[in-house]
Amino acid sequence: MLAAPQARAQSAENPAPPVVRTTLANGLKVVFAPDRRSRHVALAVAYAAGSAAAPEGHAGLPHLVEHLSFWGSRHLEPYGAVRMIDELGGSTNAQTRSEHIVYFATAPTFALERLLWLEADRMAFAIDAIDEESLAIERRVVTRELDERADDFAIELFRFRQRALYGAAHPFTPSERERRNVGVATADDARWFFQRTHRPDNATLVVAGAFDVAAARTWVERYFAPIVSPAIAPLTTEAPAPALCGEHRSRIEHNFVVYPRVRVAWVVQPEGPTDVLSLRLAALALRQRLVDGLVAAGTAEWVRAGLESHATHALLEVEIQLTRDADVDTAIDQVDAAFFDLSAAPLAPRAFRSLVGALEAALEADASPLDRSLALALGRPDPRDLLRELPELGSEDVRRVLQQSGAGRLVQTAANAPGVRGLVERRRANPCD
Amino acid sequence: MRLSPLLLLPLLACAQSAPLPPPVTPLAPTEDAAFRRSPPPLPEGAGETVPALGVESARLANGLTLWVVAQPASSSVAFSFASPRGGRAVACATGELAGLSARAVAEAGILWREGRPVPPPSIFGRSVQARVAADFARFDLDVLTRAAGQGFEVLARTLRAPTYAEEALVAVRLAELNAEQARLGRSSILRYAAGKRAVGEDASRWLWSRTDAVRRPSRDDIRRCARRFVRPEGAALVAVGATSLVEVQAWAEELLGGWGVGTAPPEVSPLEASWSSDLRIQHVVQDLGSAQLVALQPAPRRPSVEEEVHFALLAEVLAGSLVSRLSMRLRRMEGATYGIRPAMIGSAKVGLLSFELSVEVEDATDVLRALRAGLERVMEEHVRSDELRRAKRRLAVRFADRDEAPRSLAAWLGHRFAVGRSSEDITRYAEALAGASEDDLLAVARATLRPDALHIAVAGPPELERRLRSLGPVDVFTLRRN
Numbered sequence: 001m002l003a004a005p006q007a008r009a010q011s012a013e014n015p016a017p018p019v020v021r022t023t024l025a026n027g028l029k030v031v032f033a034p035d036r037r038s039r040h041v042a043l044a045v046a047y048a049a050g051s052a053a054a055p056e057g058h059a060g061l062p063h064l065v066e067h068l069s070f071w072g073s074r075h076l077e078p079y080g081a082v083r084m085i086d087e088l089g090g091s092t093n094a095q096t097r098s099e100h101i102v103y104f105a106t107a108p109t110f111a112l113e114r115l116l117w118l119e120a121d122r123m124a125f126a127i128d129a130i131d132e133e134s135l136a137i138e139r140r141v142v143t144r145e146l147d148e149r150a151d152d153f154a155i156e157l158f159r160f161r162q163r164a165l166y167g168a169a170h171p172f173t174p175s176e177r178e179r180r181n182v183g184v185a186t187a188d189d190a191r192w193f194f195q196r197t198h199r200p201d202n203a204t205l206v207v208a209g210a211f212d213v214a215a216a217r218t219w220v221e222r223y224f225a226p227i228v229s230p231a232i233a234p235l236t237t238e239a240p241a242p243a244l245c246g247e248h249r250s251r252i253e254h255n256f257v258v259y260p261r262v263r264v265a266w267v268v269q270p271e272g273p274t275d276v277l278s279l280r281l282a283a284l285a286l287r288q289r290l291v292d293g294l295v296a297a298g299t300a301e302w303v304r305a306g307l308e309s310h311a312t313h314a315l316l317e318v319e320i321q322l323t324r325d326a327d328v329d330t331a332i333d334q335v336d337a338a339f340f341d342l343s344a345a346p347l348a349p350r351a352f353r354s355l356v357g358a359l360e361a362a363l364e365a366d367a368s369p370l371d372r373s374l375a376l377a378l379g380r381p382d383p384r385d386l387l388r389e390l391p392e393l394g395s396e397d398v399r400r401v402l403q404q405s406g407a408g409r410l411v412q413t414a415a416n417a418p419g420v421r422g423l424v425e426r427r428r429a430n431p432c433d
Numbered sequence: 434m435r436l437s438p439l440l441l442l443p444l445l446a447c448a449q450s451a452p453l454p455p456p457v458t459p460l461a462p463t464e465d466a467a468f469r470r471s472p473p474p475l476p477e478g479a480g481e482t483v484p485a486l487g488v489e490s491a492r493l494a495n496g497l498t499l500w501v502v503a504q505p506a507s508s509s510v511a512f513s514f515a516s517p518r519g520g521r522a523v524a525c526a527t528g529e530l531a532g533l534s535a536r537a538v539a540e541a542g543i544l545w546r547e548g549r550p551v552p553p554p555s556i557f558g559r560s561v562q563a564r565v566a567a568d569f570a571r572f573d574l575d576v577l578t579r580a581a582g583q584g585f586e587v588l589a590r591t592l593r594a595p596t597y598a599e600e601a602l603v604a605v606r607l608a609e610l611n612a613e614q615a616r617l618g619r620s621s622i623l624r625y626a627a628g629k630r631a632v633g634e635d636a637s638r639w640l641w642s643r644t645d646a647v648r649r650p651s652r653d654d655i656r657r658c659a660r661r662f663v664r665p666e667g668a669a670l671v672a673v674g675a676t677s678l679v680e681v682q683a684w685a686e687e688l689l690g691g692w693g694v695g696t697a698p699p700e701v702s703p704l705e706a707s708w709s710s711d712l713r714i715q716h717v718v719q720d721l722g723s724a725q726l727v728a729l730q731p732a733p734r735r736p737s738v739e740e741e742v743h744f745a746l747l748a749e750v751l752a753g754s755l756v757s758r759l760s761m762r763l764r765r766m767e768g769a770t771y772g773i774r775p776a777m778i779g780s781a782k783v784g785l786l787s788f789e790l791s792v793e794v795e796d797a798t799d800v801l802r803a804l805r806a807g808l809e810r811v812m813e814e815h816v817r818s819d820e821l822r823r824a825k826r827r828l829a830v831r832f833a834d835r836d837e838a839p840r841s842l843a844a845w846l847g848h849r850f851a852v853g854r855s856s857e858d859i860t861r862y863a864e865a866l867a868g869a870s871e872d873d874l875l876a877v878a879r880a881t882l883r884p885d886a887l888h889i890a891v892a893g894p895p896e897l898e899r900r901l902r903s904l905g906p907v908d909v910f911t912l913r914r915n
Contacts, residue, residue, distance in 0.1 A: 037506055039833055057451050070755075074461065075470055083756040084472060087819070089826030091754070108830060110479040117472050124463040127456075140793075141764060147723045148791045191456035223469075228462045259611065284558070296552075298603045301611040323607055358558025361577055364508050368838075 016367075016384045019376070020213055024225050027201030031376045032216055033208040033384070035369060039108065041209040042369035043115045045123070046102040046377035048204075049197040052171030052237045053099075058189065059175030060182040063096040064135075064142050065193050069103070070094075071134040073125035078134065081118045088114065098172050099237045099311055101197065102377055106370050109210045113219045116207075120223035123203065127194045135187050142182050157252065157414060161263065164250040165242045165315075165410050172239055172310075196235035200227050206376045209369030241313035242267050244408025253417035259301060259324055261414040262331045265317040268405040270309075273381045273389050277359070278397040279307045279316055279405075284355045284362075285347060285398060286318055289338035299326045309380055316405055328413045343402035346395035356390060363387045483829040485863040486836060488846065489678040490856040495694050496666030499685055500846055500856060501678040504839060510674035511575035511839035512588050515847030518662040519568040525658035529646035533609045534659040535563035535570055540608065541601040544594035552601070554587045556580050561591045569851030570662040575840040578675040582684065585672075589688035592663055597656050609647045623727040624787060626715040626910070627890035665692045669850040674839035712805075712905040715890040716898050724797040724893035728804055730786045733881050738858050742828070742865040743877040744786075749824035750816050750874070751807060752788055758820075759807050763790070763800060794893055798900050801889065808884035815871040828866055 020032040054061050072078045085092045090107025103122065105115050149155050162173040175181070205224065207216050244267055270276045287305035294300035301321040308315040320331055347355070366375065366383040376382055491499045525531040539561040545551045553560055556576045564571045572592060576584035650658075670689070672681045733740045752759045792800050816824075835841045849859060891901060901907045 038837060040830070040837075055451070055453060058453065074465070079756055079761070082754070086754045086756050087823045087826060088475070089823075089828075089830035091827075091830075106830075108479070108833075110476050113473045114475065117469075121469065125461050125465075125469070127460050144723070144791055144793070147721075148725075188455055189453050191460060192453045195456050195460070226463060226466070228464075230457050230460075230462055232457045295604060298607055301607060321611065354555075354557065357556070357577065357580070361509070361557050361559060364577070 019382055019384075020217075022217075024200065024221075026225065026227055026229065028224055028227070029204040030220055030224075031204065031206040032211075032213045033206060033369075033372055033376060033382065034211060034213055035209055035367075035372070035384075038209045038369050040106055040369055041109050041112045041115070041207060041211045042104065042106045042373040043112070043119060044102055044104040044206045044208075044370075044373035044377035045119050046100045046204050046206075046379075047197050047199075048100060048202050049235050049237055050097045050100045051174075052239045053197065053235050054171070054175075054193075057177075058181055058185070058193075060142070060146075060178035061185055061189060061193050062101055062197070063178075064138060064182050064185055065130075065190050065197070066094050066096045066101050066103075067138040067142055068130050068134055068190055069122055069126045069194070069198065071126070071129040071138070073121050074128040075121055075125060076118075076129075078129065081122065084114065084118060085111075090115070097378070099239065100378055102374065104370065104374060104377075106209075112207065112211050112216060116216075116219045116223050119205070120227060123198055123200065123224070124227045126198070127191055130187055130190050130194065132187055135185070135190065139182055139185070143179060146179050146182070153254075157261070157263070157412070160250060160252055161265070161410065161412055164248055164412060165244070165265065165267075166239075167242075170239065170242075171237065193235070195230040195232055199229040199234060200224065201229045202234040202236065204377050204379070206373040208373040208376070237311075239310070239312065241269070241310075242408075244410065246408055248408070248410045250410065250412045252412065252414040254414070260322040260326060260328050260416070262320045262322065262328050262335070263317065263410070263412040264332070264335050265315045265410045265412075266405045267408060268307075268314050268316050268401070270307075270314050270401070273386055274393065274397060275401055276307065276309070276314075276381055277386055277389060277393050278401040279314065280362075281355055281359055281393065282342065282398045282402050283307055283316060283318070284358055285342050285351075286335075286338050288351075288355065289341070290318065290320060290334060293334050293338070294320065294322075294331060299323060300331065309378075311379065328415065332411060332413075339402065343399055346399050349395070352395045352398075356393065360387065360390055363390070482867045483832045483836075483863050485860045486832075488856040488859045491678060491682050493665065493685060493690055495690070495692055496668075497685070497689055497692070498669040498850070499678065499681055500669055500671045500850065501676065501681050502671075502673045502842060502846070503677050504674050507578065507674040507839050509575050509577055509839050510581040510584060510672060510676050511843035512573065512584060513671040513843040513847035514572040514588060514592055514663075514668065515671060515851045516570045516662045516664070516668040517568065517851045517853065518664075518667075519566050519570050519851075525661060529609075530650050530654065530658050531565045531570070531662070532612070533606065533647050533650060534655045535565040535572075535662075536609050537597055537602060537605045537655050538595040538659050538663055539563040539572060539591060541605050542596040542598045543590050544596060545590060550596050550598065553591070556583055556587060559584075561588055565662070569848060571844065571847045571851070572663075573840070573844055573847070575674075575843070581674070581676055581680075585681070585684045586688060588670075589684070593689065593692050595659065595663075597652050597659075599652060602652060602655070606647055622717060623715075623725060623789075623890035623892055626717060627727050627729045627787075627888045628785060664694070665689065666694045669847065671843045671846045671850065673843040673846070712885065712887045712889065714901050714905055714907045716901055716907050716909045717890060717892040718895050718898075718909060718911045719892045721893050722794075723791055724794050724891055724897055725791045726789065726797065726801065727890045728788045728801065729888040730788075730808065730882055730884070732786045733877065735853070738854070738861045739865045739869075739873070740877055742862060743869055743873045744881060745828060746821065746824045746866075746869055747811060747816075747874050747878055748786055749827055750820045751811065753824065753827060759788070759804065762803055762807065763792075794897055794900070797891060797893065797897060798903055801887070801904060805884045805887060808882050811874070811878045812882055812884070814875070816874050818871065821869070821871055821874065825866060825869065832862065832866070 016035045022030050024030060049062065051062050070079055070082060072080045082092055085105050085107060088107045088111040090105055090111060092105035094101065094103045103119065107115055159174050166172045205220065268279060270279055283305040287303050290303040295303060299322060301323060304319045306317060308317060318335055322328065322331055363383050363386050367387065372383055486502065489501045519531065525534065540553050542550055542552050557580060559574060559576055561572055561574045572588065574584055574588045670685060733744050736744065749757065751757060754760065755764070788804060790800065835845055846859065891897060898907055898909055
């Protein structure tokens with residue numbers, strides 16, 4: 001019998017002091033999230049306008065502007081910020097998401113003031129570096145990036161999911177014209193978009209990791225408080241939640257698909273951290289049921305499940321890769337059965353404890369300074385808060401959130417179709433029509 | 434059919450973007466200030482060094498080495514069992530059989546207490562993960578600190594008592610086939626093609642022909658193969674996180690101390706890359722609008738700690754970030770690519786440095802020439818001192834990031850052990866980084882790189898072949914499915 005200790009006490013000292021939130025007079029929202037366990041800091045600045053904020057006929061402009069904002073400023077040479085962060089041993093990048101453009105960097109703690117100086121410079125003066133030369137090069141670079149993605153099967157499936165969930169005209173649905181639009185965007189288009197989005201009254205700044213809050217506050221006041229927004233209203237993302245009123249089915253066919261795939265997504269409306277935790281736990285429970293039922297039986301290769309959060313809604317999603325000859329309808333039946341069981345009765349205490357442990361491990365992984373800064377900048381719950389709330393969660397919460405999320409769902413399947421070149425979608429009639 | 438111009442008008446109107454209004458003036462309304470003209474100064478000498486990593490070590494009577502890095506504040510403990518015998522070194526017939534066997538150990542069930550067969554245990558969602566390459570094998574498990582004891586027991590029983598249950602092997606084979614399928618990404622195919630050619634093997638044996646090597650082996654084949662690398666002598670058990678050597682040693686004595694040493698497996702010479710030929714190109718014909726490139730160069734074989742660090746710094750200077758030499762040339766100056774990515778592939782014994790990038794078809798040959806010229810230059814002259822300083826800081830941060838996360842540190846230490854490093858060697862990485870000079874990078878570049886003999890794989894449309902022939906001989910492959 002193993003003599004090793006089976007459980008340990010957690011450290012008494014709280015390594016993650018409370019988060020400090022403030023708003024500057026110019027509208028910039030600021031969040032300080034210290035964590036003594038790290039040796040680094042992470043900085044994230046999210047502008048509340050992403051790919052979905054592109055004006056009609058200008059899909060791709062937000063992504064192009066994100067690239068152009070690395071071309072220096074009135075004070076910096078092209079890629080000057082990247083070079084400086086690189087020299088500090090840090091790293092920096094950006095993402096154009098559907099609702100945000102977010103810039104982020106990590107570096108040793110001694111570099112925090114410089115990181116703040118650089119992000120303030122981007123917010124106030126990067127527009128000065130948008131010109132014909134930078135535009136010509138970044139058009140090519142963005143086009144290369146789109147080409148790299150074009151052959152990615154997972155990204156193609158995502159495009160179809162967006163169209164099936166939200167409809168072709170919804171701003172979350174990627175436009176077929178993005179590549180063409182990027183090729184004809186002008187420098188004035190980019191400047192207009194920059195002025196309406198990259199501004200303090202449209203942004204959230206987060207500092208996370210090992211740093212002194214008082215010093216960081218002084219630097220934020222010095223570099224960001226004097227920044228003035230242009231004399232034009234900010235542009236924000238307006239993207240309503242999908243209104244699914246029944247089961248929407250979408251079947252994708254392609255000759256390169258060897259293993260059938262099933263995706264089921266429910267639109268949910270979490271209210272507060274308890275709902276978010278409950279839904280994440282529900283995702284883990286669904287996954288476990290399907291692994292036990294499908295993977296163990298050799299019907300599926302893998303099962304993923306998770307929660308995707310947006311401002312107006314979230315998606316509880318299960319994705320299954322089946323084995324070559326497995327029947328997709330049987331897999332969908334198993335998803336239905338798992339969903340029904342979990343909504344009908346609370347989890348057994350042992351299974352519940354095991355899932356809570358798995359969620360705790362996942363949240364710990366989400367609590368690195370960079371991931372935490374991104375979560376807070378994008379308006380999501382702080383992983384540390386979720387970890388604190390986790391012990392309060394009960395098995396009944398899982399049943400409750402699943403019962404609230406059964407109104408409408410998307411079922412997407414992908415299957416092999418010899419001779420079909422390119423992805424082809426066959427959709428069942430929309431039950432809402 | 435000919436369309437009337439009048440019918441085309443609405444289509445043309447749809448294709449036009451509604452013009453956006455002009456930007457307002459002033460473009461940047463924020464008042465400039467003296468403090469904005471240059472960045473704030475940094476503390477003198479900050480960030481160029483990293484603390485040496487301390488590894489405590491012990492050895493069991495059966496030859497199993499224990500390495501422990503105690504991180505008392507960590508919320509998890511990560512374990513890694515590392516063996517220096519990989520698929521190639523233990524003569525498992527094929528690398529695919531070695532991969533299948535490692536997966537079977539981790540995923541086909543184990544004998545638990547009192548010899549009870551159970552499915553592979555999971556602790557709070559974590560289970561043992563197997564990884565096997567040509568000359569190392571690793572079994573990793575990380576758990577929350579409060580479950581460290583259970584985690585150790587699960588890993589120990591997985592290593593000592595896998596059941597290879599026949600019914601579970603069906604799922605294991607499927608999972609391995611799925612992993613093969615996942616490797617069918619274009620980058621993986623290119624890396625595979627260039628890598629196979631670099632070590633003198635047949636690059637035309639495409640991935641889907643490998644699936645037989647996963648389907649056919651019997652349960653006995655799998656068990657025999659696994660026993661060649663899942664054995665205590667010459668292997669290590671690494672633990673990182675909120676634990677101690679005393680604790681790990683107690684667990685190990687109880688659960689692994691009686692793990693017997695069997696007959697030693699036959700030794701097989703490791704793979705060696707060949708660079709005696711001229712530049713060689715594999716053209717994988719795919720119906721693409723652009724070209725994707727993978728170019729291989731040799732990395733040092735069996736390097737000292739210092740050579741390993743010097744070469745990592747050299748790769749960093751060449752292509753480690755957006756502002757590295759090749760990235761600046763190809764992305765920033767010409768917009769020819771989204772990015773160039775370096776990666777060390779194979780293992781320390783094979784030693785390959787890969788560069789990957791995507792370009793327009795008409796740029797492919799120019800980009801390859803630029804890559805070759807960039808390699809030649811670091812062999813001709815010293816890197817600049819600012820480049821070396823930047824590379825050192827980046828590597829120092831990467832070391833520190835890795836050291837903060839028990840899982841990544843345990844995996845790294847396991848790999849280091851498997852390629853022959855001692856616990857004393859581990860403490861020398863920090864010193865090697867601090868002491869690296871421009872001379873060191875020039876020396877390692879001259880001793881290692883072979884820009885005249887690049888191994889290149891390119892995916893792209895058929896017309897690419899004509900352009901590539903201007904660089905050297907081209908072998909053409911066509912990917913067909915269905």
